[in-house]
Amino acid sequence: MSIRHLEHLFRPASVAVVGASDRERSIGALVMRNLREGGFSGPVWPVNPRHATIAGQQAWPDVAALPEAPELAVVCTPAPTVPGIVAQLGARGTRAAVVLTAGLKAPAEGGGTLEQAMLAAARPHLLRILGPNCVGLLVPGIGLNASFAQASARHGPLAFVSQSGALATAMLDWANARGIGFSHFISMGDSADVDFGDVLDYLGSDPGTRAILMYIESISAARKFMSAARAAARNKPVIVVKAGRAPEGAKAAASHTGALAASDAVIDAAIRRAGMLRVDTLEDLFDAAETLARARPLRGHRLGMVTNGGGAGVLAADALSLAHGTLATLEDTTRQRLDACLPPTWSHGNPVDIIGDAPAQRYVEALAVLRDAPEIDALLFMHAPTAVVPRSDVAQAVVPLLREFPRPVLSCWLGADRSDPARRACEAAGLPTYDTPERAVTAFMHLVNYQRNQEVLTQAPPAAAEHFRADREAALAIVEAVLADGREMLTEPEAKALLAAYGIPVVATKIARDPDAVVAAAAEVGYPVVVKILSREISHKSDVGGVALDLKDEHEVRLAVRTMQRRVRELRPDAHLDGFTVQQMVLRPRAHELIAGVASDPVFGPVLLFGRGGTAVEVIRDRAVALPPLNATLAADLVSRTQVSRLLAGYRDRLPVDHAALYRALVQMSQLVCDLPQVVELDINPLLADDQGVIALDARVRVQLAGGEAAARLAIRPYPTELESWIEVADTPLMLRPIRPEDEARLRDFYAEADPQDLRLRFFSSRREVPRSELARYSQIDYDREMTFVAIDGHGGLVGEVRAACDPDNREAEFAIQVRRDWQGRGLGRLLLERMIGYLAQRGTGRLVGVCLRENDAMAALARCLGFTIEADADRKAVRLSLDLQRAG
Structure with missing residues (x-):
């Protein structure tokens, strides 16, 4: 399940409290108090079989006696009663419940656990359950406090989602003390039904939520989590604190890769791949949310600093170095201009220390120079209190300049209460501000890491001249022969033959x-x-x-x-x-010894590892982890996150390695694990790399019998090669296949060459070009939730596309279609739409819908021909097209 009926959970019109009570400090009493004091405008119905009134208002003996079905029920009764109450709620018509009760892991009568019995009672009614064993939820915008938290929440633009109830209540106190408000405040509890994927899907499209903050202890349903996280992170910042950074250690495995790819590294890889940001502390969550909301987007990673205190500058520079950030190096022109406006004793470098006696004008003149410095991508402004110039004077002079600075600016006003007016002035100007240099630098690194993760999410790989075709049949024959022999480990010759089948050079x-x-x-x-x-x-x-x-x-x-x-x-x-x-x-004395491999994570399935290889691989532990599938861009990102990557770039008389060959080997290893579910562990160690290319000197592979669809075990569905086909239109062969990230350039040309009227009919507005952000979104699709079929001619040009995006529950998909002007009227549009209809019907999608302008007669005629119903929208400017896919099939 996914977002089905979550609107009843997060925006209910009425609430019933099952287990409501007048007993002081009981959960039922606290929930009633919070609902009353929160300002919820809908009816609140207490349910208690032993009392006629609760909290001074009428109570009902059971769910069946309620005046109508509550949209949301809050259940706080003993664990053995919960399955029966959920069954009553479902039968009554309730579609969402918050189960605060703990202890549902206990055995139920007749077998299984109480939690399993609760879910079984909810399933026939599609009743969604938050919890059990949770604190509840708060939606301040509608006055809903369906929790037993000790305080209410302020209304604001941040959503906070926590797997820990105790942490949630502590965080609520902390946020209220700092004036931080929330659109949603959600305690997940045991997540028996509603999980992180569901909540991300809902909040990702919620207009009242500017950023999503999450405290995570564990993740289940990796495929759904990744799809939801990637979708949400395209819309707004998603910031994560994940507990368990330092596990006791991974269990020994048959491969080095299995030992090195610890679960926390896999979580890191998943967060990065989804375009989210991971931070270390709960305080960082809110700092990062404010930083990402207020600061301008980064264009580079070089930080400039200006301060009136040398100590503050040293602390900031140290913090930046420890965080692996980049301190900008001032160019000669910039230093000369600073020499002209600063005293001779200034630092003559970055950080720019303008000396403690600096008047406000000295700040103004230094900022004017740094504003024009091309070597600075972002600026950290720091001020330490002195008796020479009041902070208010400095703030009055510099805040207007900082607000208009063309690059991101972070401010730091050292000191306690007396610096508050200056901080408030920065906040009022939309500038992120911090009370220590270290916190300011941490915030800058949040910007850097968030930008890098977003680039991973949206960056297009280079166009490939030819999609690599592996000899999957030969590889599968090797694996099946080993399994038939009753073995798990391939011999070295078998392992090398497996790699060779996927084009990885071997000796x-x-x-x-x-x-x-x-x-x-x-x-x-x-x-x-x-x-x-x-x-x-x-x-x-x-x-x-x-x-x-x-x-x-x-x-x-x-x-x-x-x-x-x-x-x-x-x-x-x-x-x-x-x-x-x-x-x-192999005599390649200048080659680097690397390791590349595959391990199996219990939640995220296959993961890929790359790093420094050789016999000391587990001692050096220089490695990075990524989720398959990879393309050339993702492979480059994987390599870049290792220390050895700096050596691979070349140094002294050592030439750079052939990066294209290295990335190609990683991509082909990724394809191997996507194609062969039997491969559970793989080491290539050493993988030699130099300017002549790469070659695998040794390999170990472990296999197991696999059941089910090969792609099902992957956290991200790979490119569906099986959907490729050739079609013939007007005696011309065309390749019809799903879109690939490498098609971004083709898609750009397709839209750039389109007739302006075709673009208006497609996008409902006149536009000269499609922005690069949209091109990335259109070409880098989630094959688990959406599909785009493109028709490619013999010259490699894109001549038509049809795309459909499904809702998370697969109930409905919305489509769009466009055909190049010279191919219109030749039947290509019909073939594209028929292919999409057949694909969606096969995957069980309920309905296909679309909207076209009323004047688009050709689209309406095509839809009518294929069985769509056509209805005019209320504004009469557009028509809605709808096809029941299961009935049509």
Whole structure:
């Protein structure tokens, strides 16, 4: 379930309190008090079988006796009674309930838990449940306080969603003390029904919510969470505090990747991929919300600082360095201009320390210089109190300049109460302000990280000349043969053959069963060679001395083989030695040893890992994690988040690596794991990378039997290759396929070349071009919730598109269609729309709807021909098109 009936939860017209009470400090009494004092305008009906009145008003003995079905019920009765009450509410017609009661994990009569019985009672009526074991919810804009919190909430533009009830009540106190208001304040509790994905879907499109703040302890339903988070983050900032940054440690796994890809790193990757922002503390949540709301968008990451106190500047610069931020380097022209207006003792660098005796005019002149400095992407203004110039004078002089500054500005007024008027002046001017340099720098890094995450969400990869086609059949045959043999671990030759099937370069490997065969194989491949043990029981060969490098002749080969045989007998007497592998020694002395791999997260499914490789990989722990599927842009982002990435860019006499080849290998590894659900762990270590390209020297792969759809285990649905097909229109072949992020340039050209009248009919307004933000949104779709089919001609041009976006419940999809002018009237529009109708009907979508201008006769005629009903809108300027997909199918 998703947003179905959530309007009854968050905007009810009436509320019933089941378990209402007059007993002091009882949950039922607190809820009644909060509903009365919150200012809720609708009726509130207490339900209690033992009292005729509650809180001075009439009470009803049970749900059936209520004057009408309440839109929302708040349940605060003992746990064993909850399933029965939910059944009564559903039968009465209630469609949303807040279950405050704890203890529903206890066994129920007849088997299962009370929570399972509650959900079973709600399901036939599609009754949505917040909780159980929660504090409740507050919607200050309608005066709704359906909670047992000790205080109400102010009305404001922030939504706060917490998995911890105790934390929610503490946060409410903290926010009220600081005058922070909320559009929604939601305690999730055990999230038996309504979960984070549902709430994100609702709040993401709520016009009264400017930003969504979340405290998360755990996530379930990863696919739904990611779809909802990506949709919400495109509309407004979503800021997350996730508990559990420092787990005791990941369990040992058969692969290095499994040990390195700890769950918190996976959560980080999911937050980044969704375009959300993760912060460290609850206080950071609100700082980040204010910063993102007030500051101008960043165009770069270089921070300039101006201060009248050297200590403040040092603290800020230190904080920026520790946060891996970038301190702007002043250009000569900027320093010369500052020399002309500042005393000789100024800092002559960034931070720009204008000295403690600075009058307001000195600030004004320094800001005028920094305003014109192209090397500064954002400015941190700091003022330490002095007896020389009143803060109010400085604020009066600089706030107008800071407000008009062409780049983001953050302000910091050090000191306590006496700095409050200056802070209020900045806030009134829409400038984010902080009381310490460290908090100001943290806020700047929130801007930086949020911008980076948004770029991950919206940045288009480069157009690919040809979509890579793997030999999936060959790879699947390898995996199935291993499983049929009763094994989980592939041998090294099998693992390399699997990688080769997906176009990942590997070093040729020969298998030898005995020492003589090893010598013969070495002579065949050519010295120097590498010899490794081949054993189904030993995953990490180097742990038992099972790898010998740079063997130059037969004598060294035979000695290495005897040594390895002895070491295996001593260290792993339980293991069977199947033989040896022989490969030519790859002599690329300037290559970097990297690791790339796949691990399986219990919630998010397959995750990809990249970092510094070699035998010390788990000691160095330089790695980054990403969710598949990847494209070239996402692969570049994954690489950029490692320390080794700076080495890969080249240094001294070492050339940069072939980044295109590296990204290509990561993308193809991503495709492998998307295609083959049997692959649960994979290591490529080392993956050598230099200016000549990449090559996998060793690989380990673990497989398991898999059931269900391959893509179902992925948190993000990959590109659906199976939907590609060729069609023929007017004797011309066209490729008809889902849109890909790489199609952004094609889409831009498609709209740029369109007739202005076609664009007006498509977008309902005259426009000269489609903004890049829209192009990114149109080409980077969520295949789990929306679909766009594009027709591509033989020259690679886009000649037609049809797109449909489903609501989160898949009840209704809204479509739009456009065909290039020279292809109109040839039947392409009908073929596109028929393909969309067939696709949506197959996925169980209930209805397809669209709106077109009344003058768009061609669209109306096409819709009528395909069975749509057509109704005029109330304003008579447009018509609504509607098709019952399940009846049509």
